[in-house]
Amino acid sequence: MKIRSYLSLLLVLLGTTIGFAQTQLSGIVTGADGVPIPGASVLVQGTNNGTTTDFDGNFTVSVETNQSIEISYVGYVNQLIQFTGQDNINVVLQEDLNELDEIVVTGYGTRKRSQLTGAVAKIGGGEVAAVQTARVDDALAGKLSGVLIQNQDGSPGAAPKIQIRAASSISGASNPLVVVDGYPISGGIQSVNPNDIQSIEVLKDAASAAIYGSRGANGVILITTKKGTSGKAKFSYNAYTSTSSKYRENILQSGPEWAATARAEIAAGNWTSTVATKDAAFLEYRLSAYENSPGAISPEDWLFQNGQSQSHDFSMSGGNEDVKYFASVGYQDIEGVVITQGYERLNFRMNVDAKLNDKLSAGINANGFSSTRDILGHDMRDLLRAYGVHPIYHTAESISFVQQLDAQAQSLGLTPFDRGYRGSGYEANSIYALEPGMAAQDWHYGRANNGIGGSGDAGPAAKLDNVESWEKSYFANLNGYLQYEIIEGLNVKSVLGGDIRDSQVYSHRLLGYDSRARNSQTFMRQTDLKVSTILSETTLNFTKVIGNHDIAAVAGVEVQSTKFNGTALRGVNVPDEAILNFNLFDPSDISVTERKETRVRESVFGRVNYAYNDRYLASVSLRRDGDSRFGANNRYETFPALSVGWNIHNEAFLENNETLSQLKLRFSTGSLGTTSFLGSYNSLSLLSPSATIYGTGYLIPSNSPNPDLTWQTNTETNFGIDLGFSNNRLTLGVDYYTSDIQDILINQAQSEVLGNPSSVLNVGDVTSSGIEFELGALLVNNDDLTWNMNANLSTVNTEITDLGGLEELPQQIFGQSGRGAVFRNYVGGEIGEMWGLETIGEVEMEYLADGSRHPNSMTGESYVIDQNGDGKIDRTKSVEDGGDLVKIGQNTPDFYWGMSHNLSYDNFDMSLQFQGSHGADVYNIDPLYYGSQWGGRLDNARIDPNGDRIADHNGEYLERNRNQTDAMIQDASFIALRNLTIGYTFESSLTNSLGLNSVRAYIAGSNLLYIMGDNYTSYNPEGVKGTDPTIYGAQVGASPVVRSFTLGLNVNF
Amino acid sequence: MKYIKIVLGSLFFITACSTDLDQAPSNFASADSLTDFGGVLNAAYYYQLGSVTPLAVMAEFRADNALMQEAPYTEFDEFTNNLTTMEDQFFGPLYTAMYKSILSANNVIENSTDATEVAEAKFLRALSYFKLVKSFGAVTVNLSAAPSLTDTSILQRQNADQVYSSVIIPDLNDAVAVLSTTIVDGRASKYAAQALLGKVYAAMGDYSNAETQLAAVVNGAAGAGISLKSNFNEIFGAANESGNSEIIYATRISSSIVDEYSFGSDFWNWFVGDDSKSDLPVDPDLVAAFDASDANGGGTDLRRTVTLSNDGLKATKFPKEGGLGSEHDWIEIRLADVILLYAEALNENGTAADTVLALLDPIRTRAGLTSLRGTVSSRADVKQAIADERRLELAFEGHRWFDLVRTGTVDAEMGQTVNSNYHVFPIPISEVLATGGVITQNDGY
Secondary structure, three states, X not given: OHHHHHHHHHHHHHHHHHOOOEEXXXXXXXXXXXXXXXXXXXXXXXXXXXXXXXXXXXXXXXXXXXXXXXXXOOOEOOEEEEOOOXXXXXXXXXXXXXXXXXXXXXXXXXXXXXXXXXXXXXXXXXXXXXXXXXXXXXXXXXXXXXXXXXXXXXXXXXXXXEEEXXXXXXXXXXXXXXXXXXXXXXXXXXXXXXXXXXXXXXXXXXXXXXHHHHHHHHOEEEEEEOOOOOEEEEEEEEEEEEEEEEOOOOOOOEHHXXXXXXXXXXXXXXXXXXXXXXXXXXXXXXXXXXXXXXXXOOHHHHHEOXXXXXXXXXXXXXXXXXXXXXXXXXXXXXXXXXXXXXXEEEEEEEEEEEEOOOXXXXXXXXXXXXXEEEOOOOOHHXXXXXXXXXXXXXXXXXXXHHHHHHHHHHHOXXXXXXHHOOOOOOOOOOHHHOOOOOEOOHHHHOOOXXXXXXXXXXXXXXXXXXXXXXXXXXXXXXXXXXXXXXXXXXXXXXXXXXXXXXXXXXXXXXXXXXXXXXXXXXXXXXXXXXXXXXXXXXXXXXXXXXXXXXXXXXXXXXXXXXXXXXXXEEEEOOOOOOOOOXXXXXXXXXXXXXXXXXXXXXXXXXXXXXXXXXXXXXXXXXXXXXXXXXXXXXXXXXXXXXXXEEEHHHOHHHOOOOOEEEEEEEEEEEEEEEOOOOOOOOOOOEEXXXXXXXXXXXXXXXXXXXXXXXXXXXXXXXXXXXXXXOOOOEEEEEEEEEEEEEOOEEXXXXXXXXXXXEEEEEOOEEEEEEXXXXXXXXXXXXXXXXXEEEEEEEEOEEEEEEEOOEOEOOOEXXXXXXXXXXXXXXXXXXOOEEEEEOEEEEOOHHXXXXXXXXXXXXXXXXXXXXXXXXXXXXXXXXXXXXXXXXXXXXOOOOEEXXXXXXXXXXXXXEEEEEEEEEOOEEEEOHHHHHOOOOXXXXXXXXXXXXXXXXXXXXXXXEEEOOOOEHHHEEEOOEEEEEEXXXXXXXXXXXXXXXXXXXXXXXXXXXXXXXXXXXXXXXXXXXXXXXXXXXXXXXXXXXXXXXXXEXXXXXXXX | OHHHHHXXXXXXXXXXXXXXXXXXXXXXXXXXXXXXXXXHHHHHHHHOHHHHHHXXXXXXXXXXXXXXXXXXXXXXXXXXXXXXXXXXXXXHHHHHHHHHHHHHHHHHHHHOOOHHHHHHHHHHHHHHHHHHHHXXXXXXXXXXXXXXXXXXXXXXXXXXXXXXXXXXXXXXXXXXXXXXXXXXXXXXXXXXXXXXXXXXXXXXXXXXXXXXXXXXXXXXXXXXXOOOOOOHHHOOOHHHOOOOOXXXXXXXXXXXXXXXXXXXXXXXXXXXXXXXXXXXXXXHHHHHHHHHHHHHHOOOOOHHHHHEOOOOOXXXXXXXXXXXXXXXXXXEEEHHHHHHHHHHHHHHOOOOHHHHHHHOHHHHHHOOOOOOOOOOOOHHHHHHHXXXXXXXXXXXXXXXXXXXXXXXXXXXXXXXXXXXXXXXOOOOHHHXXXXXXXXXXXXXO
């Protein structure tokens, strides 16, 4: 630096002695955010006169009048300023919107976007941080084509499901590999703070991901975190606070609403059976009980709340020419919309990059977080099924009401309410011993045959007050690299790193939980698991440009070893509820499970990229992996990939065409493998020891030995075309891919006679394909207003082509206790098709034997079609096979899309993010509980006297909705305005006077608009849990879609 | 410079040196390396736990001893094909547990060198198949420790008769030959095997063989320390289960052993009305039966106060007893059961009424009732008297429904015509689906 200033001084002196009418022009160069840019080049046009800006962005250069100076810096648009006598100029450089020369991170290296031949989607860190969420994956929703992110569980801190392109294995998770700064992390994407991210690249096709070999088959997400830049230290503080609530209005009714529904039905003459068969006095007793129950609230009013959240993030970066650093600390505290849910996290990151001498550079990354997640301790669906006829805790009024209701019931000749009691005295054993403040139980209000209480279960307060569940995680990652330049263009880099993830999961359930006071139902559980990984990787990198030939190559070896160490404690019969300590348990009530596993993987890989004249592009890669999880015979596999591209817009005939500014064709093909859901020792047959009353027993091993257990291989071909119009003001990318997955690991169901309900075999072949569109447009770009739009649309289709000789995998009814769709996976069909009986209408309300028992607007039974007219309803076979099952739904959407708009006007900026999905179905089991659609309470005398399940009045077959019918299928499509943010950046003059570089305040809302399918009746159409695509699609209680309002601040100084 | 090269070189070494891809866990045993099969035998005993609650509920609620009150559990009291909804909680776990017990037993039988272990395993295997046949009728037979995973033809169901003759009876005969007469709580013994063999013959309708086996037990009981307890209330519950002289074989249950039956309720939960699906489980028909017994026996049947609660609505034979309830063992075979069955066999084989009824005297006296000798004389009447006695003596011990089916008195006792298809329970649907129909469903379901 010193040398440079001396040099400029010398030039100036020379200039003044030589030239005439030459003046010294000084100025400062900054970016649009007011931050000075050191090292920008300032060149006087037409001369050799030039300089670079110093640490603070200042420069001084000698010019003659009417000469122009050109200021340029990588990543920014060059500026040309004519000197007309100014003393001082302020140059503000704008970021370069032209993406062609953008650097894109690919596996083990980087590439210019113009030379990319694979399908890679990129998103900048600013866009990610703009979505106020603690998790990076939530922020990506809807932004990238081919990447489907689904909020399976709306609770804070819960991981969404990420799927890149098609599900790559029939059984098992489809999680992509996450690589942060070149280091594949085991912690998953949730260990990265969104504010730390510089850019995210997603490698979607096989050829791009093949360099990662076996872990890349589900796609690869590359995250680059911010690094320091040389210059003055820069600080940044980001904070926000937000309020969230559940999006949907209450869907359950409370007692008085039920009574109104019932009375209306009776008045309309729809309850003929009920009125005819039930005593009028009894009906009136019931209905007025519903109407007059004091304090009756819907359980939703108790369970859901407004959650408050806040987040703070502080970072600093800086450095000089030799050492650059970036460090950040962040804190989030999120309260859920359901009571007892919460998530708190503290994270840190430090990146240091150093140039030790002109050949050697090194760096260290350290990052980690510690988090606590409070989990709803009891199944939400079960809490909400309580009847809304009583308050959550008794009051004096409700107690006297209950006693009076009991007296009324007895005077009608019904059994007293106290008969419904089953406890042992820890709480009131009689409704006459109740006190205000005690939890209200359903049976206090009678049962279905003598009161309005319903199921006889414990009330929701008793269930929730006596359980607790939380999860604490600690994660730390440390990795370092050493890079040595052997000769120009050839360097060797060695990375060594490790990470450790320690999670502790705890839950307990105490006596009050169960109105029957069964001590054997109480428990305390704690699981501690430490996962530690060590990774060592050494690569040789070569880049060389010889004339028109641009060559880049990389070769390397990698070894990774992961150890799992954990213990799980389980104690039953909690002895003392005031002091929860495993020491106090009876030793025979405690069981301990231990987990000690090691997995090792070794790999060798290489890739060569070639570009000729920036027009003809090619890339070849090869990787060989060996993994200890597979059978001894099949440990190793080789994965090749090839991709080519043609930059037609660089050809002579299109070179200066401004309308068609980009035309690029891409083709790639490659193969990848996955380990799918395999545990560490699936190829071995291990006896699980378990305590029995006689001592240790060796229980049946959960799998038989299989030395042939091997990889699943995914071969994928991708065709792509990238178009750009009007100097790339409008860009369009279209990708079409097909993939063929072989040797799929299937949990093949088998008879229980064999000891296990299923065994894992490599059989099976699935093909999938899809089209992805990405559209980018700079709609408006003038001095005041810029408006950018990005949209993407993706389709996915899968087809099962082979099942190892079987026509079909064994059908499974999956849902809750036999209430679910029949999932069929057969050759020629999609993965996880839902089949069931076809209904042609609901059984009318007039045939309900006692409508007042659970007043709702459905009988819970429908008429079904006997498809083949054979006089029987056969729920085990499809129509083709002689039964009555038809296809009733599919769990994958026909297509999904996202659209984002970014506008900036003056000091304001606004961004909108839309996301939608269409065509997916869900088998929604919730209405059975929420709407009491259990069915089977028809007045048989009127509708089916001979009990043959055929309705006499219309000859149609009767079937309960819950028995695999399409009455439970609902539309899981949605359109959501995921995020709307409006921000204002304060005038730089104002902020500079305070010593700050920039200050931006913003308000934002998420899920402000969320349009669900017409027939969808729960809280969250995305809330389908489960990772196995063959039985995916049944919804059993979903945490609601959350709408939130946020107020935030970004300060840079 | 040199230093750098050394560092780089060693880093390269770390990455290049081969680490072992042959991993095996240090804290687990591998199936093919076992030498001592005691643990596998323990597993075979352990899996019997999964059959306790299903059989308890199936036997009592299906018959006229208890009633379900809440749908869809009321299907137990009706005789239609809708009973399949109860599969998840009852028939499925029973099926799975029995086949796991059978697999473990096969392992011991094939590989153990200890003759007693093999005999115990044969007893358990026979017991498991007997429970399966009683419940489902025709079932698959597997006698191998490692059956083929791919050949579904081995899964074909075999008729009850075939199962009896090819597996159950030979296994029990082998067990009888080897086991000793000493009774160890919860483990197989010679008389347990013989009593079971007697039951099996009775279930098959072969009363002459049944008589032989049961006679051996009844006559040899005293020598082995088996005798009737002097009071009826000294037989049941956790307080009485250890070293009880009347219990010949029981499935031992302890609250601290987590068993695979994950539905949480202990079998007695259903009987005392603790399960919300049936608050007041006792069938009035049983109360009437006790009344009739009082009338015919010249006094109050002492078994009533032990079996039923004061108001006659709940069954308290296995009482709740605060926290101890979860310790109750499930009695599979006790001496009174054997005596009653022996009397039944003798009667069927033509023995004089008074001789037969004399056997029942100790049971009657203990119940505070007069002897039945001289009250009835025809074979049919004696049969009915024994059946009634059996019902009251063994109520809520998992016998009633199977006794009705065995003696062909379902229709008479239940008071309705029950399609014989519904004498057995439905095979779990997942079995039919998983084998592509090789395992068929029972008719009528």
